[in-house]
Amino acid sequence: MNTLPPEVMLSEAQIASRVNELAAEISKDYADKTPLVLVGVLKGSFIFLADLARRLTIPRTIEFIAVSSYENGSQRSGAVRLLMDVRGNIEGKHVLIIEDIVDTGHTLDYLIGMMRSHGPASVRTCTLLHKAERAEVDVPIDYTGFSIADEWVVGYGLDYAERDRTLPYIGIVRPEDRATS
Numbered sequence: 001m002n003t004l005p006p007e008v009m010l011s012e013a014q015i016a017s018r019v020n021e022l023a024a025e026i027s028k029d030y031a032d033k034t035p036l037v038l039v040g041v042l043k044g045s046f047i048f049l050a051d052l053a054r055r056l057t058i059p060r061t062i063e064f065i066a067v068s069s070y071e072n073g074s075q076r077s078g079a080v081r082l083l084m085d086v087r088g089n090i091e092g093k094h095v096l097i098i099e100d101i102v103d104t105g106h107t108l109d110y111l112i113g114m115m116r117s118h119g120p121a122s123v124r125t126c127t128l129l130h131k132a133e134r135a136e137v138d139v140p141i142d143y144t145g146f147s148i149a150d151e152w153v154v155g156y157g158l159d160y161a162e163r164d165r166t167l168p169y170i171g172i173v174r175p176e177d178r179a180t181s
Ligand SMILES: O=P(O)(O)OC[C@H]1O[C@H](OP(=O)(O)OP(=O)(O)O)[C@H](O)[C@@H]1O
Pocket: 041, 042, 043, 044, 045, 067, 068, 069, 070, 071, 076, 099, 100, 101, 102, 103, 104, 105, 106, 107, 108, 159
């Protein structure tokens, strides 16, 4: 079956320009807060993290953590599953969690708790997308790329049942394309 490509919500150019702005803001804010560790949340944040990290003008290291909440398309599985913890020691360091999207907020809420348990100097959060309408828990977000409407979005790292992660833009999955996987 041929499906149309997802409708554009945010173009490559819009994303690139906002990532540059976020990188400038973070570089300024962390100029005298070292060491900074960017903790990318796999899988969804891999493209955002790669672009953002390369635009920062301050020293930084990279860690990854892998969690999974959505395993069947757009349905939350109920619990956040930790698949892989950070490898390096983040005790005493300034942690900036890098997410692709905050939807209900459960994943970020869990991650903030996880990071704090490692004894860092600080924990802050950065997300490319925020679906405020869907919030179920109140989580602190320090840097937001875009606030978006309640649509299922894919591309630039985000998936629908593992599809469309490598689309260069943020697109909207059509309701009729949500049933198939
Ligand atoms: O705010 P929430 O409702 O918790 O949803 C946000 C989380 O869900 C997605 O991850 P997913 O479980 O799909 O894993 P993935 O990044 O590997 O696709 C997304 O990448 C966020 O981490």
